[in-house]
Amino acid sequence: MVIGKVLTVDDLFEQGYDAVYISSGAGLPRFMNIPGEGLKGVYSANEYLTRINLMKAYQEGSKTPILRSRRVAVVGGGNVAMDAARSARRLGAETVYIVYRRGMEELPARKEEVEHAIEEGIVFKTLTNPVEVLGDENGYVKGLRCVEMKLGEPDESGRRRPVEVEGSEFTLDVDSMIVSVGTSPNPLLRQTTPGLNTDRRGCIVTDGVNGQTSREGVFAGGDAVTGAATVILAMGAGKQAAKAIDDYIRNKQ
Ligand SMILES: Cc1cc2nc3c(=O)[nH]c(=O)nc-3n(C[C@H](O)[C@H](O)[C@H](O)COP(=O)(O)OP(=O)(O)OC[C@H]3O[C@@H](n4cnc5c(N)ncnc54)[C@H](O)[C@@H]3O)c2cc1C
Known part of the structure; x- marks a missing residue:
């Protein structure tokens, strides 16, 4: 095994492997691309959950720290958003919002996950879309500027398209934002x-069917494909x- 050298698929064939299976997942978080996402207190859900669960940031004195947030906005409505919201709550946040641009009916998370989040006191701010993260003089999150949405005509996915309600801007008083709007390979x-x-x-x-890719001898599966x-x-x-x-x-x- 070679340590310290990055191997490509072609390097593996050169080393004598007959076939390669790629299962590298879809771990690259997407962000909202709104102003203020570089502020301290903004996390991707993957980073937030990795810090807590794998790096043990929930323990006092952990070498991988995490902000002990008071008020948290989790942006997104899927299962990972529910995981992040409930984790933030269990870490001691007083208020945790799920901020989602469609309605309760359209939440992509499993129903049980949503029910469990409600049981743990998560507040659902549906039909709401963030437009800017606000920061204080030290570069920490101090609020999330949002707009209200309404549901319009169905889009190409068949779901009703969220449309901004003009003049509906308001600010959520939060000190952290966790972005959970999907990942890609x-x-x-x-x-x-x-x-x-x-x-x-x-x-x-x-x-x-077989995971056969466009390259001979290269197979792939899992999140990297789906x-x-x-x-x-x-x-x-x-x-x-x-x-x-x-x-x-x-x-x-
Ligand atoms: C927070 C969270 C909660 C989830 N909860 C559930 C759940 O409750 N139930 C459920 O069924 N699914 C859940 N999922 C989804 C599930 O984890 C994935 O669908 C599944 O792990 C995909 O498996 P995979 O092998 O394709 O990729 P992964 O499990 O992501 O594994 C990919 C591996 O490849 C490694 N890798 C990436 N790039 C390279 C590279 N260039 N070279 C070498 N290694 C590389 C990565 O480090 C990683 O170890 C959850 C996902 C997340 C993020």
């Missing part, structure tokens, strides 16, 4: 693997690809 692999086809979301394109999905789908893709890779190597000339 890290671009590294598609940039370093010539001939590997990806779609417009940056997901690796496969045959949808975008952020579930453990069970990633495990299933791994099993199917394992069989296909076995067939491929056995039949290779």
Whole structure:
């Protein structure tokens, strides 16, 4: 094993591997691209949860600290947003908002997750969209400027499109914002693997059955192919690809 050198897929073939399986996930967080997202107290949900759970930031004296927030806005309405909101609450935040641009009916999180969040006192600010994070003189978050939304005509996803209500601006009094509006595959692999086809979301394109990609001998599965999905789908893709890779190597000339 080589330590300290970044290996590309082609390096692996040069080292004598017959096939490569890519399962690098979809761990690159998306942000809102609004002013103030560089302020202290703004986290992606992935960073926030990684700090708490893996790096043990919940413990006093942890080497990986996290702000002990008083009032938190979690932007997004999926399962990861619910995880982040409930974690913030358990870390001691007095008020935690879920800020979501559509309504309660449209929340993408599982119903149980939403119910559990409500039980833990999370406040749902639906039909609300952030437009700017406000900072104090020391560069810390001191508020979130938002606008109210209403639901218009259905968009290409079939869901009703949220439309801004004119003149509805208001400020949420928060000291932290956790952005949970989705993740995408890290671009590294598609940039370093010539001939590997990806779609417009940056997901690796496969045959949808065996995990076969556009490159011979290169298979892929899990979130890197589907975008952020579930453990069970990633495990299933791994099993199917394992069989296909076995067939491929056995039949290779
Ligand atoms: C906060 C959160 C909560 C979730 N909760 C649930 C849940 O309750 N139930 C559920 O089913 N799913 C849940 N999911 C989704 C689930 O975690 C993923 O769908 C699943 O882990 C995808 O598996 P994967 O193997 O494709 O990718 P991952 O599990 O993301 O694994 C990818 C691995 O590849 C590594 N990697 C990335 N790039 C490279 C590279 N260039 N070289 C080498 N290694 C690389 C990464 O470090 C990582 O270890 C959750 C996700 C998140 C973020």
